[in-house]
Amino acid sequence: MASDTTGRNDTFDIGGDLTVNRLGFGAMRVTGEDIIGRPDDEDDAKAVLERAVELGVDFVDTADSYGPGVSERLIGEALGDPDDVVVASKAGLLRNREGDWLPHGDPDFLRNQVLCSLDRLGTDTVDLYQFHRPDPDTDFEESVHAFAEMKDAGQIAHVGLSNVTVEQLETAAEIVDVATVQNRYNVGHRDDEDVLRACERNDVGFIPWGPMYTVDDEGVADVLETVAGRHEATPRQVALAWLLDHSDVTLPIPGTSSVEHLESNVAAAELSLTDEDTAALDGIDPRA
DSSP, rough: OOOOOTTTOOOEEEEETEEEESSOOGGGSSSSSGBBBSSSSSHHHHHHHHHHHTTTTOOEOOOOOTTTTTTHHHHHHHSOOOOOOOOEEEEEEEEEEEOOOOEEHHHHHHHHHHHHHHHTOOOOSSSEEESSSOTTSSOOOHHHHHHHHHHHSSSSEEEESSSHHHHHHHHHTTTEEEEEEEEOOOBBBTTTTTHHHHHHHHEEEEEEEEEETTTTTTTTTHHHHHHHHHOOOOOOHHHHHHHHHHHBBBOOOOOOHHHHHHHHHHHHHGGOOOOOHHHHHHTOTTOO
């Protein structure tokens, strides 16, 4: 695999002061099936988290709803509260045994959830706390004000948003400094390109969730395979490399419960795409 990444900015300063390597780790998959309950082997899950840090990953993303509570707890037990790792979490979704994700942006609920997150992560301050999804039954500004209050109280260092529009980003930014936005985005799904560009204009980190959700889709898989063949890489590595190359503010967080897959994902940061590769990947039409 080619490893010359000259010209790529491989770090990003979240909120202007938390410098992280741009390829992080999403800790959703260290829980049980359907992201409910404990994993089959908690020691294995912790080993994945520990190996990620060993490989140089210093940005770990989770949420109170993963488990719920399980992912945060395992991170707290496996990593503690390290000075050299930025841990991000989220609040604003309820879960049930059917695996549904139910928006709940009530300010009192959010203020309660940060207390739970602090306890499970074993920290006094969450590095980055994100509003997981706007709630149609709660005023968006009221929810954001709750995050601003958490920041003022020192419970969180930086505020992030997730699953928002450009308008919602602009509205939130009038209330509190927004450090990151986490929306669904990948090489085959670019509906939120306008949100990414807004983040670029404002030096806001853009965390593309589901970074590999479309790698097997028709019209995407064949292009990824062709580019991967030129580099002795995998299609998934190419998909991650494209995200890193596409914008200097992207912070991909591929997740896995396997150390082997983790190591393969992290290696994608060393993959250097050629102009030909980039043109082919940019030319994928997500609407086709």
